[in-house]
Amino acid sequence: xxxxxxxxxxxxxxxxxxxxSADVTxxxxxxxxxxxxxxxxxxxxxxxxxxxxxxxxxxxxGKVTILHIPREGTYYDQPPxxxxxxxxxxxxxxxxxxxxxxxxxxxxxxxxMTLKGKYGGYNYFVKK
Numbered sequence: 001x002x003x004x005x006x007x008x009x010x011x012x013x014x015x016x017x018x019x020x021s022a023d024v025t026x027x028x029x030x031x032x033x034x035x036x037x038x039x040x041x042x043x044x045x046x047x048x049x050x051x052x053x054x055x056x057x058x059x060x061x062g063k064v065t066i067l068h069i070p071r072e073g074t075y076y077d078q079p080p081x082x083x084x085x086x087x088x089x090x091x092x093x094x095x096x097x098x099x100x101x102x103x104x105x106x107x108x109x110x111x112x113m114t115l116k117g118k119y120g121g122y123n124y125f126v127k128k
Contacts, residue, residue, distance in 0.1 A: 023116075024105040025088030032090060032105075033059045036113060036125040043121055056128065059083065064092055090115065
């Protein structure tokens with residue numbers, strides 16, 4: 001009987017755990033539209049130290065522009081590139097290439113957004 005109870009408890013916890021970590025499925029581009037300050041990044045959820053960032057991502061009219069990117073003691077702005085929603089994920093074109101970056105939206109509210117890159121890195125944004 002104890003094994004059956006433990007198995008049932010395990011199944012309930014597994015179902016609850018997967019529901020908690022469910023990703024946000026985007027329906028359209030307008031859901032991320034606006035200006036988002038990239039506060040920090042992490043290589044994984046278990047990383048103890050986040051990397052502070054200064055970039056600002058502006059999603060507008062089907063284009064995303066990344067502003068204030070630090071590089072070698074100065075800052076630069078990336079030209080706008082197209083973005084779209086593909087199968088509930090955010091698909092952002094890479095400059096000078098036919099390739100793209102694919103982001104899963106882990107969390108999205110009217111004030112915060114977390115994007116997970118296709119290689120597992122996490123980007124934490126706040127809305128400006």
